Amino acid sequence: xxxxxxxxxxxxxxxxxxxxxxxxxxxxxxxxxxxxxxxxxxxxxxxxxxxxxxxxxxxxxxxxxxxxxxxxxxxxxx
Amino acid sequence: xxxxxxxxxxxxxxxxxxxxxxxxxxxxxxxxxxxxxxxxxxxxxxxxxxxxxxxxxxxxxxxxxxxxxxxxxxxxxxxxxxxxxxxxxxxxxxxxxxxxxxxxxxxxxxxxxxxxxxxxxxxxxxxxxxxxxxxxxxxxxxxxxxxxxxxxxxxxxxxxxxxxxxxxxxxxxxxxxxxxxxxxxxxxxxxxxxxxxxxxxxxxxxxxxxxxxxxxxxxxxxxxxxxxxxxxxxxxxxxxxxxxxxxxxxxxxxxxxxxxxxxxxxxxxxxxxxxxxxxxxxxxxxxxxxxxxxxxxxxxxxxxxx
Numbered sequence: 001x002x003x004x005x006x007x008x009x010x011x012x013x014x015x016x017x018x019x020x021x022x023x024x025x026x027x028x029x030x031x032x033x034x035x036x037x038x039x040x041x042x043x044x045x046x047x048x049x050x051x052x053x054x055x056x057x058x059x060x061x062x063x064x065x066x067x068x069x070x071x072x073x074x075x076x077x078x
Numbered sequence: 079x080x081x082x083x084x085x086x087x088x089x090x091x092x093x094x095x096x097x098x099x100x101x102x103x104x105x106x107x108x109x110x111x112x113x114x115x116x117x118x119x120x121x122x123x124x125x126x127x128x129x130x131x132x133x134x135x136x137x138x139x140x141x142x143x144x145x146x147x148x149x150x151x152x153x154x155x156x157x158x159x160x161x162x163x164x165x166x167x168x169x170x171x172x173x174x175x176x177x178x179x180x181x182x183x184x185x186x187x188x189x190x191x192x193x194x195x196x197x198x199x200x201x202x203x204x205x206x207x208x209x210x211x212x213x214x215x216x217x218x219x220x221x222x223x224x225x226x227x228x229x230x231x232x233x234x235x236x237x238x239x240x241x242x243x244x245x246x247x248x249x250x251x252x253x254x255x256x257x258x259x260x261x262x263x264x265x266x267x268x269x270x271x272x273x274x275x276x277x278x279x280x281x282x283x284x285x286x287x288x289x290x291x292x293x294x295x296x297x298x299x300x301x302x303x304x305x306x307x308x309x310x311x312x313x314x315x316x317x318x319x320x321x322x323x324x325x326x327x328x329x330x331x332x333x334x335x336x337x338x339x340x341x342x343x344x345x346x347x348x349x350x351x352x353x354x355x356x357x358x359x360x361x362x363x364x365x366x367x368x369x370x371x372x373x374x375x376x377x378x379x380x381x382x383x384x
Contacts, residue, residue, distance in 0.1 A: 029252070034252055035252070035280030035281065036250045036251060036252055036254075036255045036279075036280055036281075036297060037252075037255055037280065037281055037297055037300050037301075038252055039252035039253060039255065039256040040255045040256045040258070040259040040300075040301065040304055041300070041304065043256050043260070044259070044304045054260075056256050056257040056259060056261065056263075057257055057260065059252075059253055059256040059257075060252075060253045061251075061252045061253060
């Protein structure tokens with residue numbers, strides 16, 4: 001998927017972890033420590049980078065990078 | 079014979095509140111008795127609270143003790159009022175009709191305190207036309223320790239509040255906070271207490287308060303920045319048999335703005351005006367400038383239940 005790598009970079013930057021620590025299909029919340037605000041910050045960064053509005057109801061710490069990238073692909077553009 | 083904490087909680091939540099649900103006058107009178115009982119239950123906490131009040135407000139130890147007793151009574155009275163309104167829902171609109179409640183246009187974080195009557199304030203605001211108001215609160219799980227009777231009461235109150243407001247409480251887990259962000263971006267409003275001690279939060283912020291520095295949860299500041307939402311300081315407190323709203327200056331996001339610090343500067347004004355309505359004196363540590371402790375004296379998890 002085209003935006004998978006970009007999603008990985010964004011998530012790694014927000015969570016301040018090496019991109020290599022994030023696998024495409026594992027739950028992000030299991031791979032790295034996330035606190036209550038992490039997902040909101042990831043959503044904001046994805047919105048800004050991709051010019052979309054990621055739906056808040058669909059976000060969960062159990063999502064994988066691939067899930068996130070799929071969500072971005074079907075999110076409405078701003 | 080010493081009464082255990084669980085025994086006191088059973089008395090307060092299992093005996094007093096059912097009676098308060100039948101008689102508002104009884105509930106308000108009983109809140110003084112509950113405050114007296116709480117004062118006796120934990121003299122160490124009382125000493126912490128009165129020391130902070132005396133220092134913050136520049137009052138004598140005796141006056142500080144009176145303010146702390148009033149604060150304990152305020153929390154007990156809020157519970158009694160809630161119990162009564164739970165049994166008399168139809169009376170809520172009349173009790174808040176002349177409260178001065180309003181909602182300014184635009185998305186905003188309504189930053190309140192553990193002060194006065196926060197739940198009734200939320201209920202009233204949530205039913206104003208176009209409110210789109212969500213509430214964010216700590217979950218009533220094991221991360222928020224309290225006696226069994228208090229937890230059962232708090233869960234009933236939350237369920238009632240959700241039913242009457244038509245809004246589910248948003249928790250503080252990552253998914254809920256992401257939904258809170260989306261709610262603001264969609265033009266909604268959030269209602270949340272901001273006087274949560276920093277040691278129960280993943281992100282902390284230092285704010286000036288009463289000439290010192292307090293460490294509080296910093297999540298609201300981050301949500302405000304992420305969504306460019308204004309912060310509207312407000313509290314609700316009892317006035318006669320009704321209630322009144324107090325509003326601080328609305329803080330618009332922008333370059334060089336420290337929204338949470340500015341919100342606390344506003345909120346300090348109403349606490350100074352009505353110090354006996356603020357429940358957090360024992361829980362929110364105040365340190366001299368530049369020195370903020372990692373832990374609060376009274377510890378996390380023993381705060382008010384709203």
